Amino acid sequence: xxxxxxxxxxxxxxxxxxxxxxxxxxxxxxxxxxxxxxxxxxxxxxxxxxxxxxxxxxxxxxxxxxxxxxxxxxxxxxxxxxxxxxxxxxxxxxxxxxxxxxxxxxxxxxxxxxxxxxxxxxxxxxxxxxxxxxxxxxxxxxxxxxxxxxxxxxxxxxxxxxxxxxxxxxxxxxxxxxxxxxxxxxxxxxxxxxxxxxxxxxxxxxxxxxxxxxxxxxxxxxxxxxxxxxxxxxxxxxxxxxxxxxxxxxxxxxxxxxxxxxxxxxxxxxxxxxxxxxxxxxxxxxxxxxxxxxxxxxxxxxxxxxxxxxxxxxxxxxxxxxxxxxxxxxxxxxxxxxxxxxxxxxxxxxxxxxxxxxxxxxxxxxxxxxxx
Amino acid sequence: xxxxxxxxxxxxxxxxxxxxxxxxxxxxxxxxxxxxxxxxxxxxxxxxxxxxxxxxxxxxxxxxxxxxxxxxxxxxxxxxxxxxxxxxxxxxxxxxxxxxxxxxxxxxxxxxxxxxxxxxxxxxxxxxxxxxxxxxxxxxxxxxxxxxxxxxxxxx
Amino acid sequence: xxxxxxxxxxxxxxxxxxxxxxxxxxxxxxxxxxxxxxxxxxxxxxxxxxxxxxxxxxxxxxxxxxxxxxxxxxxxxxxxxxxxxxxxxxxxxxxxxxxxxxxxxxxxxxxxxxxxxxxxxxxxxxxxxxxxxxxxxxxxxxxxxxxxxxxxxxxxxxxxxxxxxxxxxxxxxxxxxxxxxxxxxxxxxxxxxxxxxxxxxxxxxxxxxxxxxxxxxxxxxxxxxxxxxxxxxxxxxxxxxxxxxxxxxxxxxxxxxxxxxxxxxxxxxxxxxxxxxxxxxxxxxxxxxxxxxxxxxxxxxxxxxxxxxxxxxxxxxxxxxxxxxxxxxxxxxxxxxxxxxxxxxxxxxxxxxxxxxxxxxxxxxxxxxxxxxxxx
Numbered sequence: 087x088x089x090x091x092x093x094x095x096x097x098x099x100x101x102x103x104x105x106x107x108x109x110x111x112x113x114x115x116x117x118x119x120x121x122x123x124x125x126x127x128x129x130x131x132x133x134x135x136x137x138x139x140x141x142x143x144x145x146x147x148x149x150x151x152x153x154x155x156x157x158x159x160x161x162x163x164x165x166x167x168x169x170x171x172x173x174x175x176x177x178x179x180x181x182x183x184x185x186x187x188x189x190x191x192x193x194x195x196x197x198x199x200x201x202x203x204x205x206x207x208x209x210x211x212x213x214x215x216x217x218x219x220x221x222x223x224x225x226x227x228x229x230x231x232x233x234x235x236x237x238x239x240x241x242x243x244x245x246x247x248x249x250x251x252x253x254x255x256x257x258x259x260x261x262x263x264x265x266x267x268x269x270x271x272x273x274x275x276x277x278x279x280x281x282x283x284x285x286x287x288x289x290x291x292x293x294x295x296x297x298x299x300x301x302x303x304x305x306x307x308x309x310x311x312x313x314x315x316x317x318x319x320x321x322x323x324x325x326x327x328x329x330x331x332x333x334x335x336x337x338x339x340x341x342x343x344x345x346x347x348x349x350x351x352x353x354x355x356x357x358x359x360x361x362x363x364x365x366x367x368x369x370x371x372x373x374x375x376x377x378x379x380x381x382x383x384x385x386x387x388x389x390x391x392x393x394x395x396x397x398x399x400x401x402x403x404x405x406x407x408x409x410x411x412x413x414x415x416x417x418x419x420x421x422x423x424x425x426x427x428x429x430x431x432x433x434x435x436x437x438x439x440x441x442x443x444x445x446x447x448x449x450x451x452x453x454x455x456x457x458x
Numbered sequence: 459x460x461x462x463x464x465x466x467x468x469x470x471x472x473x474x475x476x477x478x479x480x481x482x483x484x485x486x487x488x489x490x491x492x493x494x495x496x497x498x499x500x501x502x503x504x505x506x507x508x509x510x511x512x513x514x515x516x517x518x519x520x521x522x523x524x525x526x527x528x529x530x531x532x533x534x535x536x537x538x539x540x541x542x543x544x545x546x547x548x549x550x551x552x553x554x555x556x557x558x559x560x561x562x563x564x565x566x567x568x569x570x571x572x573x574x575x576x577x578x579x580x581x582x583x584x585x586x587x588x589x590x591x592x593x594x595x596x597x598x599x600x601x602x603x604x605x606x607x608x609x610x611x612x613x614x
Numbered sequence: 615x616x617x618x619x620x621x622x623x624x625x626x627x628x629x630x631x632x633x634x635x636x637x638x639x640x641x642x643x644x645x646x647x648x649x650x651x652x653x654x655x656x657x658x659x660x661x662x663x664x665x666x667x668x669x670x671x672x673x674x675x676x677x678x679x680x681x682x683x684x685x686x687x688x689x690x691x692x693x694x695x696x697x698x699x700x701x702x703x704x705x706x707x708x709x710x711x712x713x714x715x716x717x718x719x720x721x722x723x724x725x726x727x728x729x730x731x732x733x734x735x736x737x738x739x740x741x742x743x744x745x746x747x748x749x750x751x752x753x754x755x756x757x758x759x760x761x762x763x764x765x766x767x768x769x770x771x772x773x774x775x776x777x778x779x780x781x782x783x784x785x786x787x788x789x790x791x792x793x794x795x796x797x798x799x800x801x802x803x804x805x806x807x808x809x810x811x812x813x814x815x816x817x818x819x820x821x822x823x824x825x826x827x828x829x830x831x832x833x834x835x836x837x838x839x840x841x842x843x844x845x846x847x848x849x850x851x852x853x854x855x856x857x858x859x860x861x862x863x864x865x866x867x868x869x870x871x872x873x874x875x876x877x878x879x880x881x882x883x884x885x886x887x888x889x890x891x892x893x894x895x896x897x898x899x900x901x902x903x904x905x906x907x908x909x910x911x912x913x914x915x916x917x918x919x920x921x922x923x924x925x926x927x928x929x930x931x932x933x934x935x936x937x938x939x940x941x942x943x944x945x946x947x948x949x950x951x952x953x954x955x956x957x958x959x960x961x962x963x964x965x966x967x968x969x970x971x972x973x974x975x976x977x978x979x980x981x982x983x984x985x986x987x988x989x990x
Contacts, residue, residue: 141744144745145744145745145748145749146748146749146752147748241627241629242629245629245651245971319742320742320814322742323972408744408745409743409745409808410742410743410812410814411738411741411742411743411809411812411814411815411818412741412742412743412814412818413814413817413818414817414818414970414972414973415651415970415972416651416970417817417818483919483920483921483922484921484922484923485704485921485922485923485924486924488922512831512832513831513834514834515924515926515933515935515952516924516935516937516950516952518937518948518950518952520939520948520950521948529922529937531924531935531937535831535845535847538852542924561832561834562832562833562834562960562961562964563832563833563834563957563960564834565960566956566957566959566960567952567956567957570956574668587661588660588661589660589661589664589989589990590661590664591661598666598669599668599669
């Protein structure tokens with residue numbers, strides 16, 4: 087895709103015809119990466135603001151409202167404050183690992199933005215192993231968290247790091263198995279293909295959510311398991327504020343802490359984006375065929391629809407956080423291994439059998455074919 | 459049961475160990491006993507069906523100027539009566555048996571009496587200073603306590 | 615498998631929880647020895663807040679000691695003030711006017727509500743649900759407004775005096791209290807719907823640190839902790855003082871509704887139900903309060919007769935007892951404050967064996983301890 091973009095750019099602008107193709111491709115890649123990163127960071131910053139406003143609403147108070155109109159620039163103020171803080175590394179901490187850990191977590195979280203299908207043609211790189219890639223790169227977070235817990239030379243951080251590692255690894259299995267139904271229906275791991283497979287004349291009923299009862303359950307299973315992966319309440323035992331005093335990132339301050347923080351919000355978006363793409367129809371615009379529209383309008387509408395759905399799911403995560411208490415670590419592990427894993431497994435079996443028996447048709451498609 | 463009746467019952471069982479009954483001006487009344495017999499008398503008061511003092515309300519050390527005392531306030535949830543038990547101790551090396559085997563509630567309060575008065579409770583499962591730092595010198599609630607000038611080099 | 619596990623050398627971790635810690639309700643230090651997540655031994659270390667109140671009591675006069683009782687348990691200031699007043703009045707045989715007693719009961723029960731609100735709020739915040747804490751604070755602010763009306767202070771009130779109360783109720787105080795009760799009463803079912811019966815919350819608390827009734831009595835637990843273990847003993851009912859004989863209310867007892875009798879959930883529910891009962895008591899007190907003076911005649915240089923007295927009151931955290939020895943002078947001779955949280959900590963080490971680290975927080979919160987009381 088980058089190559090084709092580069093080619094069309096060279097054709098459009100005669101002045102660039104002298105430049106070799108590989109430089110153009112490289113340039114396009116850098117620009118696209120910059121755009122995605124900017125979006126991701128802007129989103130993460132604004133998400134912290136929205137979280138605080140949502141928290142305020144639920145807790146019968148106002149939330150930030152001083153910095154900027156209705157407090158919108160609060161995240162900039164926080165970011166600048168964190169940048170200006172003193173860089174403290176504990177005396178006996180392992181300096182190299184201590185510095186490395188936030189970067190690993192950050193990369194593990196934001197590298198997944200590359201395959202998020204924002205719109206009809208708006209995807210940084212439509213890898214043909216999209217789903218695998220997201221799951222794999224998100225696992226980098228575990229390494230980062232464990233390094234943070236270990237290198238801080240602090241028993242509380244170590245406990246938090248161990249808990250986090252156990253939790254994230256345990257919930258990888260249900261996440262994977264809950265995503266597979268969508269892959270099976272589309273017949274491809276590429277996220278754009280999965281989204282496209284939910285298109286067509288059925289409109290909203292083309293969503294994978296309504297395809298068959300097993301995928302319906304899958305959506306909720308995926309959302310729950312992914313919530314646990316992102317360490318959000320009710321699964322935030324690794325960073326349980328009131329028990330472990332911030333767990334694995336207790337010794338981090340300033341911009342290093344900001345990386346952990348932003349990575350958490352990035353993770354939330356990736357999870358919601360994946361749920362939208364795989365189950366909620368992705369960027370398909372209601373009542374319109376986005377791919378048939380002129381390129382600019384098609385991209386604009388589909389981007390808007392996709393963001394609305396994904397950010398709606400992010401808002402739901404915030405709502406859950408401020409309502410529910412947290413699970414204890416053994417209850418968490420029990421829930422994953424004794425409940426989620428068997429249920430997702432049988433779910434997957436159910437979807438496979440359904441696709442076999444009904445030749446890949448979902449319930450809405452079958453109802454539509456009855457009525458012609 | 460009335461304090462007088464409790465006093466008679468205890469005196470009947472333990473004779474010499476029970477010294478006197480302090481009633482006038484004391485609410486609840488105190489049965490004064492000898493320090494060595496505190497544990498046996500406590501067991502009797504807890505287990506005897508007519509007494510059934512299963513709740514130790516309060517255990518305090520007291521510094522009467524010429525001697526120390528440990529005052530126990532007991533209460534029975536079943537029967538509803540209250541009584542006090544007091545044991546007088548000499549000022550130098552005050553010690554008496556611990557009752558934390560009888561009422562586990564006594565443990566922290568005995569540690570407090572030890573910490574603030576220096577009264578040693580023999581046979582206690584855990585006798586350490588509780589409110590003051592482990593290396594504090596002296597027992598503050600005594601009437602003749604002198605405040606230290608320095609603690610670890612810091613002017614107090 | 616078991617042999618393999620025993621052959622693996624594991625090390626116990628020694629972790630220090632506090633004195634600075636968000637969940638220990640003050641400067642409490644718990645020395646944890648854990649085997650992974652399971653606690654082998656949890657030893658509390660208190661004394662960081664020791665201010666020698668008992669020694670100070672021997673230096674000041676009876677009236678001057680009243681503000682110190684505020685700081686004994688600052689969340690239930692009125693209750694501690696009143697306990698001291700009742701003790702001295704019992705010693706000296708002072709007759710308190712009935713209106714003053716009713717006022718004392720009204721402020722004590724209001725303070726019980728606000729103390730239980732903080733217990734409820736901070737407990738749920740420790741469990742991870744941050745929202746109920748802010749709702750509790752919102753309700754408590756209204757109680758603080760009432761107290762500000764009555765004595766000017768929002769936290770340490772110093773309102774009760776030996777012989778009565780310092781000033782009569784201001785205008786419209788009883789109407790405002792009734793408005794608050796009408797506003798507050800429907801909130802309790804709201805809290806139950808929001809958090810009390812939430813599945814995750816119940817799972818965190820049910821069957822954790824269950825204490826049987828006999829154990830609770832032997833270890834000196836009192837108040838909601840004792841009643842949570844199924845023992846129906848409330849000083850306001852069993853050894854009534856002040857005007858409590860004229861007031862009708864139920865004693866809330868733990869029933870093991872979601873687990874075992876005497877577990878953390880029971881103690882928590884007893885506090886929630888007690889708030890409801892306090893509302894009942896307040897309504898009756900407001901209806902029954904007579905007119906009259908609010909202060910008995912107590913001489914300025916107050917010298918009670920020689921003697922010893924022990925009085926106990928039902929405070930929100932348990933039974934606050936004061937053992938007072940007077941030698942006939944203006945200063946008390948010996949003043950022992952039996953604080954409920956101090957005696958409750960006796961059972962802490964025993965009850966936390968075998969729990970997980972997250973449960974330690976649940977146990978501390980369910981006991982509703984407060985450090986100034988423990989350390990005096």
